[in-house]
Amino acid sequence: MPGKIKKQFLASIGRDNPVFVQVLGICSTLAVTNVLENTVVMCLGLIFATACSSFTVSLLRRQIPGSIRMMVETLIIAAYVIIVDLVIQATLPTISRQLGPYVGLIITNCIVMGRAEAYALNNPPLPSLIDGVAAGVGYSYILMIIAFFRELTGSATIWGHAVPGFSSWWVNWSIMVMAPGAFFALAGLIWIIKTYIVTDETGGK
Amino acid sequence: MEAFTGLTAIFFAAIFTNNILLTNYLGMCSFLGVSREVKTSIGLGAAVVFTMAFTSALNWLVYYYVLIPMHLGHFRFIVFIIVIAAFVQVVEMIIERVSEPLYNALGIFLPLITVNCAILGVCLFMLIRDYTFAESFIYGFGSGIGWMLAILAMAGIRQNMKRSKVPKGLEGPGITLIIAGIMALAFMGFSGMINI
Amino acid sequence: MNPQWIKEKATPVVFMTAVTFVCISLVGLVDIVTRPSVDRNKTLFQKQAVCDASATVLSGDLAAWYDANVTVVTNAADGPYYLVNGGDGVSRLVLIQQGPGLWGSITAYVGFNRKTAVIEGVTFQDHVETPGLGARIDEPWFRHQFAGKTGPFNELRPEPQDKTKGTRDAGAFDQITGATITASAVKDIMNKSIERAKALNAAR
Numbered sequence: 001m002p003g004k005i006k007k008q009f010l011a012s013i014g015r016d017n018p019v020f021v022q023v024l025g026i027c028s029t030l031a032v033t034n035v036l037e038n039t040v041v042m043c044l045g046l047i048f049a050t051a052c053s054s055f056t057v058s059l060l061r062r063q064i065p066g067s068i069r070m071m072v073e074t075l076i077i078a079a080y081v082i083i084v085d086l087v088i089q090a091t092l093p094t095i096s097r098q099l100g101p102y103v104g105l106i107i108t109n110c111i112v113m114g115r116a117e118a119y120a121l122n123n124p125p126l127p128s129l130i131d132g133v134a135a136g137v138g139y140s141y142i143l144m145i146i147a148f149f150r151e152l153t154g155s156a157t158i159w160g161h162a163v164p165g166f167s168s169w170w171v172n173w174s175i176m177v178m179a180p181g182a183f184f185a186l187a188g189l190i191w192i193i194k195t196y197i198v199t200d201e202t203g204g205k
Numbered sequence: 206m207e208a209f210t211g212l213t214a215i216f217f218a219a220i221f222t223n224n225i226l227l228t229n230y231l232g233m234c235s236f237l238g239v240s241r242e243v244k245t246s247i248g249l250g251a252a253v254v255f256t257m258a259f260t261s262a263l264n265w266l267v268y269y270y271v272l273i274p275m276h277l278g279h280f281r282f283i284v285f286i287i288v289i290a291a292f293v294q295v296v297e298m299i300i301e302r303v304s305e306p307l308y309n310a311l312g313i314f315l316p317l318i319t320v321n322c323a324i325l326g327v328c329l330f331m332l333i334r335d336y337t338f339a340e341s342f343i344y345g346f347g348s349g350i351g352w353m354l355a356i357l358a359m360a361g362i363r364q365n366m367k368r369s370k371v372p373k374g375l376e377g378p379g380i381t382l383i384i385a386g387i388m389a390l391a392f393m394g395f396s397g398m399i400n401i
Numbered sequence: 402m403n404p405q406w407i408k409e410k411a412t413p414v415v416f417m418t419a420v421t422f423v424c425i426s427l428v429g430l431v432d433i434v435t436r437p438s439v440d441r442n443k444t445l446f447q448k449q450a451v452c453d454a455s456a457t458v459l460s461g462d463l464a465a466w467y468d469a470n471v472t473v474v475t476n477a478a479d480g481p482y483y484l485v486n487g488g489d490g491v492s493r494l495v496l497i498q499q500g501p502g503l504w505g506s507i508t509a510y511v512g513f514n515r516k517t518a519v520i521e522g523v524t525f526q527d528h529v530e531t532p533g534l535g536a537r538i539d540e541p542w543f544r545h546q547f548a549g550k551t552g553p554f555n556e557l558r559p560e561p562q563d564k565t566k567g568t569r570d571a572g573a574f575d576q577i578t579g580a581t582i583t584a585s586a587v588k589d590i591m592n593k594s595i596e597r598a599k600a601l602n603a604a605r
Binding site for chain 2: 024025026027028030031070071075076078080082083085086100101104105107108109110148175178179180181182183184186187190191192193194
């Protein structure tokens with residue numbers, strides 16, 4: 001069992017990573033990658049939502065009638081996302097204010113629905129839970145890399161703190177904090193990864 | 206007169222300065238997936254404009270006349286997504302019965318729209334910005350047009366560079382993202398043109 | 402009622418109802434648990450803004466100070482404003498003023514001394530100005546320069562016109578390089594709130 005879990009995790013992080021393979025699900029989260037702290041909160045919320053909704057859908061997989069499958073999945077995802085939203089609002093008021101509507105938009109994040117559809121519907125609860133966490137982590141670390149570079153180059157800070165020996169002379173690239181920066185950063189990351197790390201081009205759809 | 210200028214400003218701001226795709230990254234999935242050809246982009250774009258305008262108005266009514274009086278504001282995510290899904294279904298049924306050519310043109314795109322984050326995004330933004338009913342409708346309509354404009358421009362560019370040489374690692378999504386970035390830069394030139 | 406009908410039509414409806422019921426109860430439960438802190442946090446920023454704009458140096462809990470010293474006046478024609486009990490016996494007037502910025506509207510809280518009509522403090526509660534340029538209106542050096550002035554403020558004038566005077570005129574304020582529209586929006590917001598404060602003081 002542990003070997004299988006490890007394999008699942010590695011697949012989500014590397015070769016099957018939804019961000020490289022199809023650039024799925026970046027909508028709601030890319031917007032908050034200009035500050036690392038917000039990204040981390042958002043990613044934790046996303047991992048929670050993916051894991052729990054995969055688990056729940058998998059528990060109910062024998063009972064859900066095929067015709068209303070999507071509706072049930074959406075409902076379950078929405079319930080978890082509301083929980084995430086409420087918890088963030090209650091405990092992290094500053095971050096909740098900056099994230100604005102983006103927490104709610106996790107509902108329409110393709111990855112959450114995608115994992116529920118593709119994996120949880122045909123697998124037992126525990127593997128589904130692990131699959132959900134793995135997909136969430138695989139997705140999150142990429143956004144964190146992007147957020148790290150955007151915050152570093154755009155505001156010369158990490159986690160809101162100045163970096164010793166760097167912030168003093170660095171001229172902020174304002175563009176990295178603004179909308180186009182996210183597109184360039186993601187494109188650059190995909191370029192690097194596709195050229196040096198995931199080189200075999202089997203599914204370049 | 207003032208109300209009219211306010212609405213016009215919201216409309217043009219939603220298209221240019223606050224383009225939902227290029228400044229809020231919403232609706233990226235279908236943007237990257239469908240922007241290969243101009244023809245399909247027009248179909249999807251039109252469907253988005255239509256759905257966005259009407260669901261934002263519908264959700265505004267639901268939120269202020271049903272959810273708020275019943276103190277159920279926290280359930281807005283669930284209710285909005287269900288309203289959007291139901292609206293798309295109803296429209297699909299009506300179009301199928303009324304106009305065959307229209308159904309052939311738009312039909313396949315409608316199911317895609319339910320999961321388009323831009324639609325839900327518009328509904329959530331209109332609440333945060335405290336828009337009135339008319340403003341919400343105009344905002345939804347403008348955002349739809351803005352989204353359509355972006356996907357059309359992208360499809361046009363992608364069609365023209367089919368034979369261009371692109372570094373291997375950048376093929377597909379990579380180069381599309383870079384073009385989107387340049388487009389976002391260009392749209393930043395509109396800043397300050399409209400004051401809302 | 403044949404079994405076919407039950408399987409195709411009734412089961413989905415019953416199932417959907419059950420799932421909805423469970424989800425709603427779950428969310429409702431979390432809502433009840435988090436409600437107190439969510440409600441407290443919702444007003445937190447507005448209270449903090451009133452506190453900053455009235456230049457109050459807080460020594461204890463924000464909410465307790467707010468409840469004891471702030472009254473909201475809602476009957477004014479151009480929106481509600483706050484009356485803050487200053488420590489020195491003079492009350493402060495805090496106005497909420499909105500105006501169009503570069504990307505979207507800017508909401509400012511401007512505090513005035515009720516007696517001398519000078520500006521006590523300014524905070525920009527809501528804005529979407531360009532990070533690194535217009536968004537620098539949040540920085541203390543920019544906000545604090547208004548304190549102690551009465552306005553009205555005027556457009557950017559880099560050098561005093563009359564060099565012999567050596568000082569800048571009363572309406573000048575330090576602006577941000579590269580953020581002309583934001584600075585001009587801030588100027589309008591400040592001047593509008595000064596007008597309103599004058600009217601409110603006169604009506605008293």
